[in-house]
Amino acid sequence: MMKSLIQKVRSRVSEIPTHAWLLGLLVATLIERLVGDAVAGSLGLGIIPRLFGVRYILTKPLLIPSVMAYLLVIYLVPISIVAWFSAPLIKKLPSRLSTPIFLLLLYGALHIWGGLDEYRLLVLQFILISILLTASLNLTNGYMGEFSCASGGFMAVGAYVTSVLTVWGFVNDDVFGPPALPPAIGPFMFPIALIIGGIVTALTALLVAIPSFRTRGDYLAIISLAYTFIIKSFLENLEVVGGPRGFMHMPKWANLPVVFLWTLAGLWVMHNYVSSLLGKGAPGVRDDELAAEVMTVDTRRVKVITFMLSAFWTGVAGGLFAHVMGYINPATFGIMKTAEIMAMLYMGGLNSITGSIVGAVLLKFLMEALRPLQVAKWIFIPVIIIFFMIRRPWGLVSFREFGILRKEVKRAPASD
Amino acid sequence: MTLTAFLQYFANALQWGSFYALIAIGYSMVYGVLMLYNFAHGDIFMSGAYIGLFVCTGLLAISAGGLVSMPPWLILILTIIGSMIGTSLVGMFVERVAYRPLRNAPRASAAVTGLMVGLLLETTNLWVLGAERRHYPPLIKVMSYKIGGVSITNTKIMVIGVALLVMLIMHLIVHKTKIGLAMRACAYDFPVVPLMGVSIDFIAPATFVLGSSAAAIAGVLFSISYPVLEPYMGMLIGWKAFIAAILGGRGSIKGALLAGYLLGFIEIFVAAIFPSTLRDLIAYSIALLILTFRPLGFFGEPYSAHMRL
Numbered sequence: 001m002m003k004s005l006i007q008k009v010r011s012r013v014s015e016i017p018t019h020a021w022l023l024g025l026l027v028a029t030l031i032e033r034l035v036g037d038a039v040a041g042s043l044g045l046g047i048i049p050r051l052f053g054v055r056y057i058l059t060k061p062l063l064i065p066s067v068m069a070y071l072l073v074i075y076l077v078p079i080s081i082v083a084w085f086s087a088p089l090i091k092k093l094p095s096r097l098s099t100p101i102f103l104l105l106l107y108g109a110l111h112i113w114g115g116l117d118e119y120r121l122l123v124l125q126f127i128l129i130s131i132l133l134t135a136s137l138n139l140t141n142g143y144m145g146e147f148s149c150a151s152g153g154f155m156a157v158g159a160y161v162t163s164v165l166t167v168w169g170f171v172n173d174d175v176f177g178p179p180a181l182p183p184a185i186g187p188f189m190f191p192i193a194l195i196i197g198g199i200v201t202a203l204t205a206l207l208v209a210i211p212s213f214r215t216r217g218d219y220l221a222i223i224s225l226a227y228t229f230i231i232k233s234f235l236e237n238l239e240v241v242g243g244p245r246g247f248m249h250m251p252k253w254a255n256l257p258v259v260f261l262w263t264l265a266g267l268w269v270m271h272n273y274v275s276s277l278l279g280k281g282a283p284g285v286r287d288d289e290l291a292a293e294v295m296t297v298d299t300r301r302v303k304v305i306t307f308m309l310s311a312f313w314t315g316v317a318g319g320l321f322a323h324v325m326g327y328i329n330p331a332t333f334g335i336m337k338t339a340e341i342m343a344m345l346y347m348g349g350l351n352s353i354t355g356s357i358v359g360a361v362l363l364k365f366l367m368e369a370l371r372p373l374q375v376a377k378w379i380f381i382p383v384i385i386i387f388f389m390i391r392r393p394w395g396l397v398s399f400r401e402f403g404i405l406r407k408e409v410k411r412a413p414a415s416d
Numbered sequence: 417m418t419l420t421a422f423l424q425y426f427a428n429a430l431q432w433g434s435f436y437a438l439i440a441i442g443y444s445m446v447y448g449v450l451m452l453y454n455f456a457h458g459d460i461f462m463s464g465a466y467i468g469l470f471v472c473t474g475l476l477a478i479s480a481g482g483l484v485s486m487p488p489w490l491i492l493i494l495t496i497i498g499s500m501i502g503t504s505l506v507g508m509f510v511e512r513v514a515y516r517p518l519r520n521a522p523r524a525s526a527a528v529t530g531l532m533v534g535l536l537l538e539t540t541n542l543w544v545l546g547a548e549r550r551h552y553p554p555l556i557k558v559m560s561y562k563i564g565g566v567s568i569t570n571t572k573i574m575v576i577g578v579a580l581l582v583m584l585i586m587h588l589i590v591h592k593t594k595i596g597l598a599m600r601a602c603a604y605d606f607p608v609v610p611l612m613g614v615s616i617d618f619i620a621p622a623t624f625v626l627g628s629s630a631a632a633i634a635g636v637l638f639s640i641s642y643p644v645l646e647p648y649m650g651m652l653i654g655w656k657a658f659i660a661a662i663l664g665g666r667g668s669i670k671g672a673l674l675a676g677y678l679l680g681f682i683e684i685f686v687a688a689i690f691p692s693t694l695r696d697l698i699a700y701s702i703a704l705l706i707l708t709f710r711p712l713g714f715f716g717e718p719y720s721a722h723m724r725l
Contacts, residue, residue, distance in 0.1 A: 147524045211708055219711045221453070221527075222662045226704045229655070233697035335655065339531045346528045378539040382532035386514060389529045393521030 016087040019098070022105035023086050024079035029112040032074050036116075043069055050119055054369040107260055114256055121256060123368055125324045128263040129317050130360035134344045135270050135353055136313040141342070142350035142398075143274055144306050145286025150208050150224035151314050151341045153231035154201050156333035158315025159322040160241060162197035163250040166190065166323070171249050175240060190253045194262070194319045201315025202308040204231075209307035213300055228338055235330040246329030254323035262320060266313045271353050273309060282306050283351065347388045349395030354402050359395065420565040425684050431572045431641065433680025434579035438634035439657035440664060440672035441586060442627030448667015449602045449623045453527045456510050456534035458654015460628050463537060464503040464635025465645050469550055471498035476553055492555050492640075499636050500629040506537075507628030508621045516620065534650070541647040552643040575637045582633055583673050586626065590669065595622055603667050656683075659703050665716025674714055679703070 036048040043066040049056065052075075053067035093101065114121040133151060140148045168176040170186040181189065208227050212220045241247045273279040281302035284292035293299055322328045340363070348359015366384065370377040388396065439461050446454045472495045479486045486494070514533040518526040559570045590596035598614045599622070610616055638653075639645055660679040664671025682702055687695045707713070 141524060145522075147527065211711070218453075218666075219662075219707065222659065223704065223707060225655075226659065226700050226707070229700045230697060230704065233694075233700065237693050237697060335651075339528070339535070342524075342528050343532065346525050350522075375539060375543045379536060379543060382536040382539070385532045386529050386536075389521075389525050389532075390517040393518055393525040 012084070012087075016083050017090050019093075019102055019105060020083040020087045020090045021079065022102065022109060023090070024082035025075075025109040026105055026112070027082045028075045028078045029109050031078055033112060033116065036074060039073055040070060045070060048116065050117060051123070051365075051368055054365075055372055058370070058372045103264065107257070110260065111256060122324070123364070124256060125254065125259050125320075127361055127364045128259045129321050129324070130341075130344060130364050131357050132263045132266045132313055132317040132320075133341050134348060134356040134360040135267055136310045136317065137341055137345050138350065138353070138356045139270060139274070139282070139306050139310040141345060142352070142355075143279070143286065144282040144303070146212065147218070147221040148208065148224045148307075148310075149221055149335075149338050149342070150205070150227045150311075152333045152335060152338035153224075153228035154205065154311045154314035155318035155321065155337065156231050156235060156328075156330065157201045157204055158194075158197040158318030159328050159333070160235060160247065160318075161200045161315070162193045162319030163247055163322045163328060164241060165193040165196060166250050166253070167247075169193070171251060173249050186251065187253050190258070190323070194316050197319040198312040198315040201318070202312040205307045205311030206304070208311075209304050212303055212307070225335075228333075228335060232330045232334050235333075242329070244330060246327055248327040250323055250326055250328075252323055252326050254320045259320055259324070262316060266316065267353060267357075270309070270313065273306075274353075278302065278305065343385050346395055347385055349398035351399045352395070352397050352401055354400075355395050355397035358397050362396075421688075423564070423566045425688050426681075427566060427568050427572060429681040429684040430677070431575050431680075432684055433677035434575050435634050435638055435653065435676075436657045436660045436679050437673045437676025438579055438582060438630045438637075439653065440661040440676045441583065441630045441669055443658050443661035444664060444667055444669065444672040445586075445590075445599070445623055445627045447661065449599045450515070450620055451606065452515060452523060453530065453658075454510070454515075454624075454627070455527055455530040455658075456514070456537065457627065457631060458650035458652075458657070459534040459537040460503060460507055460510065460650070461631040461635050461638075461654060461657075462541070462647065462650030463506045464499050464628070464632030465639045465649065466541065466545070466550070466635075467502035467506075468495050468499035468632070468636040468639060469552060469645060471495045471502070472555065473553060488555050488557075495555075496633055496636050499632040503628045503632035503635070504625040507624035507631075511621050511624045516617070519616070534654075538647050538650070545647070547647075550645040552639045552645065554643075555640065571641050575641060578633065578637060582630055583669065586630065586669055589626065595619075599623060656699075659700070663703055663706060663713050665713030668713070668715035671713055671715035 032048065040046065040048050045053075045063060045066050049067055049070060052071060053064075056063050056067050110124055114124045133155065137148070137151050140146050164176075166186070166189075167173050168179075169181045169189060170179045170183045172178050208220070208224050211223050235241065236244045274282065278301075281292060281297040281299070284295070284297050285299050285302055289299055318333075344359040344363045345356065346359075347363060348357070349355020363381075363385075366381060367377070370380055373380065392398075439457065442457050442460070443454060446452055446457070472491065475486065475491045475494055475498075478484060479491065510530070510533050514529045515526055518529055556570065556574075560567050561570070562568075590599060598609065598619050601609050601612070601614070602616070602619055609619070638649075656679060657676065660675040661672050662675075663678065664673070664675035679699065682699050683695055686698045690698060
């Protein structure tokens with residue numbers, strides 16, 4: 001009897017739509033904001049654990065039972081209850097509204113979760129920007145199979161161009177003088193500054209894309225690597241934007257809604273691109289370029305467009321990054337940044353937008369969770385990445401996507 | 417620029433280029449034989465310097481202790497040999513851990529894993545030895561000779577001489593020994609080599625041993641010339657040597673030699689003529705320019721039959 005009960009529960013749980021889980025998460029975050037302090041205090045934790053208590057594992061292991069009790073009370077129980085009971089209602093929602101409701105619930109949960117604390121907000125912003133970066137790199141490295149090390153350089157170009165535009169336009173700065181445009185329209189001009197930054201980055205991507213016509217794979221890696229080094233050196237010598245000292249005073253207009261919307265836009269455009277007829281040429285170029293040419297894929301066009309699209313969104317992510325931090329310098333965008341983005345990509349999964357999200361979230365979360373280890377953090381993170389790479393060389397979620405709509409599969413009853 | 421100044425820069429460039437050439441050999445060989453970018457090689461160079469430091473201080477302590485008295489030149493030779501052995505072990509470790517499990521994986525994954533191993537080496541060094549910079553104990557009395565207004569130290573001569581000797585030995589190993597024959601076979605037609613009874617599990621570590629030994633020699637010589645060691649020294653030199661290896665051409669030792677010296681010359685002379693902050697920018701731009709017109713490097717050939725190491 002127990003077995004059939006478990007069986008029933010399992011089948012009910014597997015039918016709960018994602019939106020119900022998200023609703024549960026939203027309710028949980030609300031509960032945390034309302035009674036979180038009281039619960040944490042009564043469990044002996046003092047303050048609400050900032051990152052689901054993962055840091056306590058390293059810093060104060062004695063509090064682990066309290067942390068687990070907290071997670072149970074604030075997250076697991078409310079999420080399960082809300083998901084279970086709202087599932088039938090959610091299934092009745094018209095499927096047209098499915099995506100907007102998903103996005104609203106997701107954003108609501110993130111906003112309320114992040115609103116607790118500056119730190120949480122920063123973590124969320126960095127995770128979203130990393131998702132955008134990883135997905136952009138996935139276009140060239142995953143779908144098109146190139147080995148492009150240029151992301152650091154692209155990010156730098158986007159960050160600097162967008163920052164120069166915002167500072168010149170709207171900030172009273174030593175180098176660029178008083179604001180050239182009325183500061184009131186500033187936040188509305190921010191998207192335009194980001195787009196211009198992205199376009200400039202896409203144009204510089206031609207420097208990487210055009211040599212890729214003649215050579216493949218290996219030499220593209222060198223050219224893109226040289227590109228990153230050259231951009232970094234060039235910026236270090238550009239005194240007008242501060243050189244190695246960095247550039248600052250850009251207004252911090254990249255708050256959570258802005259970053260979320262841009263990440264969403266980026267993922268949407270990129271997903272549409274790879275699903276489109278033109279974008280399907282990219283895996284063709286990867287698998288067998290000659291065969292693709294024979295099959296009427298214009299490989300040159302596909303290469304140029306993929307590189308430019310990837311660079312555009314990397315540049316936009318760079319611009320967002322600059323306006324989250326309020327300060328950038330050339331050293332941030334060197335080979336280590338490229339290595340970080342590549343690690344997120346190859347760990348998360350090639351040829352899959354879901355994979356990029358998984359990789360970015362996982363690595364960023366690990367980097368934050370292992371922060372108490374200080375220097376040793378950079379021993380554990382490479383070890384973890386190496387472990388993942390050996391076990392799954394193509395990444396955790398590669399070559400497939402997870403849809404948010406769980407369609408019911410009506411099977412014909414087995415006859416015979 | 418006067419003739420004396422030019423010759424002075426020439427001598428400096430020969431020394432500086434020797435380091436690039438020695439490290440580039442490692443990149444080039446691993447790439448030619450195993451079709452693999454070893455991004456951890458710069459950190460293997462760093463390990464070579466640090467292992468040499470330990471061997472050196474140990475030997476000096478033994479020598480001063482009175483048991484066995486060793487003249488400084490003997491200590492130097494033993495340091496180099498000790499560093500070669502230690503760094504070869506590091507190289508074999510890297511191959512075993514990072515590259516062997518990924519032999520059938522996309523090369524990009526292997527490259528990223530290599531990067532991570534390099535990072536691991538750097539951070540382990542930082543964690544175990546701390547952030548303070550280490551100094552090499554003075555081994556040879558630095559004597560400066562003045563030839564026609566150009567001052568050359570004996571360390572410079574030693575570096576250049578040893579580098580050329582090492583490259584000659586590498587060339588002999590690759591072209592005159594059985595192991596070298598196996599390596600050239602891998603470069604020629606990789607999948608057939610195991611069919612001929614030669615295990616890749618033997619060739620791969622052997623290639624790494626050769627490359628790491630060259631990097632170890634470079635590490636010891638570098639530390640003698642510029643006695644301050646830090647955990648990130650491999651990163652700065654390693655990437656430039658990588659570009660030199662690519663400029664030289666896939667899997668070519670004489671290419672690595674030529675490109676290493678060329679890069680050394682470019683850097684020294686660019687720093688002499690232009691403001692030194694532009695040095696890296698111009699050096700990389702020239703490298704990029706050369707690669708745009710000759711993507712395979714100086715002595716590189718497209719991956720097909722008739723590949724030469």
